[in-house]
Amino acid sequence: MNIIPTIGMETHVELKTNSKMFCRCHVLDTESPNESLCPTCLGLPGSLPVPNKKAIEFITLLALSTNCSITNDGMFHRKNYFYPDLPKNYQISQFDLPVGTEGSLEIVVDGEFGTVEIERVHMEEDTGKSTHIGSGRIDSATSTHLDFNRAGIPLVEVVTKPLIKSSKEAVAYIEELRQLVIDLDISEGKLEKGNLRFDANISVAHEGDKELGTKVEIKNMNSLKSLEKAIEYEISRQTKMLIAEENIIQETRHWDEKKEVTSSMRSKEGSADYRYFSDPDIPNMILSNDFVNEIKKIIPELPSQKRKMFIETGLSIEDANNLGKNKNWIGDLYRSITKITGDSKSSFNWVTGELQGQLRKLEIKDLPNWVTPKNLSEIILLVKEDKISFTSGKEILANLIEQEIVPEEFASENNLIQENNIEEISKIVEEVIENNSEVLERIANGEEKLIGFLVGQIIKISKGQVNPSVAKELLLKEISS
Amino acid sequence: MADKIDIKNVAKLASIKLNQEEEDRLKNDLSMIIEHFDALSKMDLPDDKISIHPLGMSLNLAEDIASKSLTHKEALSNAPESKDGQFVVPPSLD
Numbered sequence A: 001m002n003i004i005p006t007i008g009m010e011t012h013v014e015l016k017t018n019s020k021m022f023c024r025c026h027v028l029d030t031e032s033p034n035e036s037l038c039p040t041c042l043g044l045p046g047s048l049p050v051p052n053k054k055a056i057e058f059i060t061l062l063a064l065s066t067n068c069s070i071t072n073d074g075m076f077h078r079k080n081y082f083y084p085d086l087p088k089n090y091q092i093s094q095f096d097l098p099v100g101t102e103g104s105l106e107i108v109v110d111g112e113f114g115t116v117e118i119e120r121v122h123m124e125e126d127t128g129k130s131t132h133i134g135s136g137r138i139d140s141a142t143s144t145h146l147d148f149n150r151a152g153i154p155l156v157e158v159v160t161k162p163l164i165k166s167s168k169e170a171v172a173y174i175e176e177l178r179q180l181v182i183d184l185d186i187s188e189g190k191l192e193k194g195n196l197r198f199d200a201n202i203s204v205a206h207e208g209d210k211e212l213g214t215k216v217e218i219k220n221m222n223s224l225k226s227l228e229k230a231i232e233y234e235i236s237r238q239t240k241m242l243i244a245e246e247n248i249i250q251e252t253r254h255w256d257e258k259k260e261v262t263s264s265m266r267s268k269e270g271s272a273d274y275r276y277f278s279d280p281d282i283p284n285m286i287l288s289n290d291f292v293n294e295i296k297k298i299i300p301e302l303p304s305q306k307r308k309m310f311i312e313t314g315l316s317i318e319d320a321n322n323l324g325k326n327k328n329w330i331g332d333l334y335r336s337i338t339k340i341t342g343d344s345k346s347s348f349n350w351v352t353g354e355l356q357g358q359l360r361k362l363e364i365k366d367l368p369n370w371v372t373p374k375n376l377s378e379i380i381l382l383v384k385e386d387k388i389s390f391t392s393g394k395e396i397l398a399n400l401i402e403q404e405i406v407p408e409e410f411a412s413e414n415n416l417i418q419e420n421n422i423e424e425i426s427k428i429v430e431e432v433i434e435n436n437s438e439v440l441e442r443i444a445n446g447e448e449k450l451i452g453f454l455v456g457q458i459i460k461i462s463k464g465q466v467n468p469s470v471a472k473e474l475l476l477k478e479i480s481s
Numbered sequence B: 001m002a003d004k005i006d007i008k009n010v011a012k013l014a015s016i017k018l019n020q021e022e023e024d025r026l027k028n029d030l031s032m033i034i035e036h037f038d039a040l041s042k043m044d045l046p047d048d049k050i051s052i053h054p055l056g057m058s059l060n061l062a063e064d065i066a067s068k069s070l071t072h073k074e075a076l077s078n079a080p081e082s083k084d085g086q087f088v089v090p091p092s093l094d
Ligand SMILES: [Zn+2]
Pocket: A020, A023, A024, A025, A036, A037, A038, A039, A040, A041, A042, A152, B069
């Protein structure tokens, strides 16, 4: 009987506001600890939290863009737990009335569309950073050091339904969510900086079972690579246990990046009981229909819409998805170029491959203003119509990035235009055949790789102006006749 | 009512130590509170009169304009222990 894995994702998105969620301390990107604190984010008695308007706008944008229903009459709750990374001994979060519920997100897996169901999108505050000091192992620490700069930064938690079926789907989902928050301009979306942090809930069950298996939570995955590996590892660990009829324990496990295994974390005593209650310091969060409608008006073009538009130009789902991951100007440039060339695949390859590659090599961030859709299209069409070789196209592009040139003129001036006149090429082919009877004999005896040598001779005699594929075709025709 | 309260668990969640006498007294106090809520829930009230929030006011949001915080020195001034600009607390596990 088949064993089926089920995955749910919990993702924290750090919003890019100027000030914190419930106080007006700066959101700082600094290594110096404890530089941005006030009585509110330090949890001092008598301080009062006031929610950040921008953060509420940002989460509403995200909830709407993930097709969630908006809770008009929501509220903040206190999530109580004793851990020193939150000085108040509770985190302000949302419990049963989150900003968004019952949404969905379109994803692309292996070049095909999929859907991830979103359970909820809620607002909360980030915790401080704790460092455990001592020799070696975390549980032999002698003290814990705390930096509260991050405490109170607005955080959105996005929780999916446990309907994800593979590590690939989970990775595609995080990639999509990341692109979404970047396009919405509500988060830096940098995984390496912790702007996006994710945990995975994984269980396995026999196909057809009515109930899901025991859920295990995996933490500490810092990259998409480690997310994929951790899920794969955990599915195989649980599958083996299920087959052996061993008891899978509901627990939190840590992904060990070096050993590439998950291991059990010592569980917090009585941790499951957070005793949520409505925060008496913060009035109900009413999101009026007027407010929500205003936010609807400022939703930019979403990744799924960009994809759709790119697909309409003729790109595959995969290419359209990859194009959407680039800066907006790359997508815009592609759109203009493909209109001129009428060839979506070459336009895509040139823009995302050659052009971006050369710009990256030269460490150029913005396109020089003389590099236009028009002259880029000219290069693409010269190659497409076999007037110049692909290599020459790259050379012309490199020159165009450096200075204002007209591609076709540059090609003529530098003898890059290929000879496509069959009669002219045939003459050269005949000449080469006449002068290489020995080589021809060896080819006849099975040394087929020597065909390449002869093609090289043809190109050499033509001073590089013969299209190699045309030369080869004519050569083979001559030999076989 | 009092037998429904697991006072030891409540004390553990609140991270406080209670002796037997305190346990008995608090258990009694808590059951009185719960009985009070039981009485409230038996009242016949129209739905729209039920408030789920203690504050009957609408929410004021703050503009996202950062302002001056405490200085680093001020922020750490009440800490029993600090080192390298960080607060120092007894070891705690994730
Ligand atoms: Zn603050």
